[in-house]
Amino acid sequence: MRPSSQPTPADRDAAPRARRGRFPARSRTGEDPALRAAYRLCRRTTRRHDPAIHALVQLMPAVLRPAGWALWAAANAVDDLADGPDADAAGRAARVAAWTEAFRGDLAAGTSTDPVRHALVDTALRWRLDLSGLRGAMAATRDDTRGRHFADWAEWRAWCTEEIAPWVDQVRHLFEQAGAPMTPRLDRQHDYRRFIDGAQLTDVLTDLGADLAEGRLLLPREALDACPGAEDALRQGRWSPAAAALVGTVTDLARRWVTRPALTRGMHPGAATVLDTSARLLRAQLDAVDAAGPALLERAPRPSLPTRVRILAPARLRARLAWSLTPLTVPAAPPAPPVPRRTPATARAPEPAAEDTALRTPPPHPEGARPPRIAADRMPAHVAIIMDGNGRWAEQRGLPRSAGHRAGNVAAREMVYGALEIGLRHLTLYAFSTENWQRDTEEIAAVLEATRRELDEGPVRDLDVRQRWSGNPGKLPEELVRSLLREERRTRARTGLTLTVCLNYGGRDEITRTAAALARAARAGDVDPDLIGEDDFARHLPHPDMPDVDLLWRTGDEQRTSNFLPWQATYAELYFTPGHWPDADRRDLWQAITAYGRRRRRHGAAPLVSPRKPAVPTRPE
Template identity: 75%
Template sequence: MDDLADQRDAPPAEREARVEAWTHALQDDLAAGTSTDPVRHALVDTALRWHLDLSSLRGAMTSTREDVRGRRFADWDQWRAWCTEEVVPWVDQLRHLFEQAGAPMTLRLDRHKDYEQFVDGAQLTDILTDLSTDLPQGDLLLPHEALVAFPGVEDDLRQGRWSPATAALIGEMTALARQWLTQPAMTRGMHPGAAIVLDTVACLMRAQLDAVDAAGPALLERAPRPTLVARARILAPARLRARLAWSLTPLTVPGPRRPSAPLSAVSPAAESTALRPPPPHPGGARPPQIPADRMPAHVAVIMDGNGRWAQQRDLPRPQGHRTGGPAVHEMIYGALEIGLPHLTLYAFSTENWKRDTDEITTILDAIRHDLDDGPLRDLDVRQRWLGHPDKLPDELVHALRREEHRTRNRTGLTLTVCINYGGRDEITRTAAALAQAARAGDIDPRFIGEDDFARHMPHPDMPDVDLLWRTGGEQRTSNFLPWHATYAELHFTPRYWPDVDRRDLWQAITEYSRRQRRHGAAPLIPARDDASASLSR
């Protein structure tokens, strides 16, 4: 797709049309299961064999098409946002393939900055290599922040002049890219096969930067390439190491190929026919019959006790979070079976960053794996995320937003997962949004009411919580949904989260149905017979 966007034999509009046509052809090929184009055939075959969801690539493909129109970046932050949009979805697919094969490319939370810089280094290497192609088309994809340090260099580059300023800029950019690509700690703890792939890619790109450095003025005339000898010195030993690594690894063989949905969103009508009911309870338990007027509309759950469950069994705390995954699925199955409209789960709070890095990594990796391969994909569940992206891995944020978009038309259970969420933080940010609206004149601060505040919350349509349930024996709400849970009925149970299943949810709802909710009104006094009334007088 980059090649189509960069071809110099056609004006921008035609190149943009070529990228768009290639994307549509891929959509048709996915439906057909094959392609006459060798690149698309390889992509379609891999996606079908390994059950990859290529819909997540639509944003990257759109970004590639829009690159034809030219890009300008004021600073490195804008440039990095573009890199993330262009590269991360493809890396995401590679990671998913490794996971499907049984050799997960685990990304450690404390190495997240290394991964980001590696992606930046790869993109910067590509930009420096393609200067001879981009500049004649009017594209200079280095941020203005980098160019201003070398007076006159932007004019020199756009005119195709190799000047001292140009040489100095290229020298600094290649050094920066080489620094970003050199992240020796990035692959620690990965499967050796995946680690060899990344290490080899880094070596090849550093060889590419050597070629850029050696090109001199020719860099503005043609794209430099490493010599065959340089490539062989990297690839020959890497292939030997990779062969050994994979020979020692029992890999999962792909199952039979299955038809795939096209890249465009599946229509709600077509999707509804593919949805399946939740699996029955292993013991045959069925949900109780709750009268409609006694049924809560919104249940929120603090899933507490994973770490203590593990420690009680002399296991590391992260193991408790892994074991707690099936309990999450049970809650969702139970909510679907009993007809609950809204379920909100507290998965990771803003205070949880204080925990051990391995525990944090396990929690976030488990959430990410569930989004990609969990059993919820074909259920009538509309998935939403409540929280803030700060400090979360980009690939997790991408997966959360992808599932929000993919399931947005489902009409069954609305499942909201709170990740990197804090109640006070939510209220503070909402107050800031309300203040900004007042400053812009969109609302009169003298007449702000509760409805105005609710409209500026992240999910304005989220109903109030009717029942707030916490497992694990603790009896506090822990900064969870303070706005929505103001009038919630509270339910605390002693069992640790990994030990609960859908029957516990049904029991909580049954107990809720027996409570009398008054919302500040006086309690109802049952009518008494005349004899009782006389005695009371």
């Protein structure tokens, strides 16, 4: 590499390219040489450390390239801190934590003295990115320093989702902000997740030798046990037949995961070119892994130059044509950060940005009610609620049914508050079923609009609540679905209550779609049809980590489960109450949990003793 005093050809023509939009031409108060230098450093870092990523960024529209370099350079900086051989595990973890904490302060200040963080902060402010999800990814990278062990592919994929997906999602957000969405079709979200898994698995295979030298083998026990003797050979640096079989099997799996021809169907052609080219480069990388043989343990293989040219040359032409025909949205320069006051050296660090502030606690009950104390072994892990009676509640008061749904939203907030206060881990609410489309169109519109408004403005946003959505995207307004997915991404790192809203949900529909996903997996060779069990089916559910329902509660004086979570609620305790949903508040949730704690769950086994008949529960005050 040339010394920094000798500019590369790319550096020499940076100024004219900046005028064409490749670099942020102006800062908040004029020319900002430090910011331009920061972006150039990110570009050089990307090109030097990963030419394939650099080539993919070059396929993005010119206005997005600096942001792409900044994101990749930041991810690489955190990885380098976690992987550096010059410190022990505790020291490396401390370095990642310090970098993450410094980034929080930089984001609040709107600038940084560290060039990579300076570029990342500018990217976040300029493109209105919510980087809160990256904190979870950085925390996962910090935890990598302690070593990673995965029992099966499900655990491995969860790690991938936690550590890699947030960075990829930021790139998707960039394309959305520019007006050329990279978001895959709603029915291709599974393909998108598998594609990311395949990209990460390709990276693991490429870096196998370097990881083994540091004592890491980032493959699940499920894969290692399928090739007896492979783990010992690899850890000893030997290329045995078992090791070759393991690498071949995992390489084939990665190739299947990154081969998703329908993923880009219906996507903007420029964004589709980026994803399609990424898939081709990944498959070329896997071919290089296959061809490396024993050399894989000594150095990272790379595709040949002719192979890269054959893939990239036509892709550049397609991308250039697509972006030349696309009017892009270019944001204005971010607002100037507040000028810091001169403070003593002992002054506290700047407060974090709004998205980094501590999550607030739920408001107290208006009458001062407090949750009952429930023993840990009597506490359900997962409560699911059929919120019935909104329309009837409104009709009894001479109001339109839409007013009942608005009142029902207030009751739903109360349940979230009560769940947080009592320490419930999972709460699932049945908001709109696949059968509810038979209702009046005005009522349907009111339900969906109220849901969207809650997502955009509701008080749950600032609580320690991880929000998720379960249901079929078909028929739902695309704007609403994007809001649902946005909140999933934004809150994925939260560790308090997991709130799942079932919207356009039907239990039979979920089972049908899961069966289709399992059939696709069998056709791809991921599962053996003759050995499929309940665990295999559960892993292909939309939310495979959702625990079984312990308590299913329905309001509205109806006693049926109405196609709600049939797989997860097979052994749920059923609890029915006569009141309409808008009349419920958190005390009713506490009462339901108290009643659950008095029951004896046997799951088909005979009771050891005959339980005493529980007293009729009273509403906690």
